[in-house]
Amino acid sequence: MREKNQSFYVRIISKCKEKNSRIYLYTISFLESIIFPLPTDIFLVPFVLAKKKNYWKIALMSTIFSVLGGCLSFFIGLLLWEQVKPFLLEYYPSIEFKLNSFILQFNEYGIALIVIGGFSxxxxxxxCVASGIMNLNFTVFIIFSFISRGLRFFLVCYLLYRFEEKANELIPKYIGALSFIFILILSIYFFL
Structure with missing residues (x-):
């Protein structure tokens, strides 16, 4: 089983080394800020490990595309929330509770919530959607989105760059356990 996991890991890394493969990562970064359920960080791992010297470019472009997707979500909240709300509630029933919670907390904590939402x-x-619904200043939204997403992605990418050898040793070895933990986290994320 371990050999199969290592083979899978090697195939993923080799795919990430292909010339135009990063467009997939940037597309995920964009979509994650709108509708994609998986965090970009998961996809940063193989790309940074495959192209270690480009870790800062990967972090920068992931940040840019994530913020661009966030801008689209902002405008969905600002301009289209009432039209989109029934569709989202059907496929993502907890979104209304999360949005209302965000809006209540935003009134208390302000801009810090954008930083927390972008980094945590x-x-x-x-x-992003809640910021649009609340008609937050768009420039403020973009600035703090860049700061928070940039900090998050640069931190992840730098740590992968810095500890590449250890990551390449541990990931193939424990990919089964990591997959189980990942599925558990996703389940908690969707059902809470």
Whole structure:
């Protein structure tokens, strides 16, 4: 089983080394800020390990595309929320609770909530849509989105760059356990 996991890991890394493969990562970064359920960080791992010297470019472009997707979510909240709300509630029933919670907390904590929403595991798309619904200043939204997403992605990419050898040793060895933990985290994320 371990050999199969290592083979899978090697195939993923080799795919990430292909010339135009990063467009997939940037597309995920963009979509994650709108609707994609998986965090970009998971996809940063193989790309940074495959192209170690480009870790800062990968972090920068992931940040840019994530913020661009966040801008689209912002405008969905600002201009289309009432039209989109029934569709989202059907496929993502907890979104209304999360949005209302964000809005209540935003009144208390302000801009810090954008930074927390962009840096923490809290879904960035919720932060973006809620910011649009509240008609937050768009320039302020972009600035703090760049700061928070940039900090998050640069931190992940730098740590992978810095500890590449250890990551390449541990990931193939424990990919089964990591997959189980990942599925558990996703389940908690979707059902809470």
């Amino acid at each position: 595991p809290f879904p960035f798309k919720i932060t």
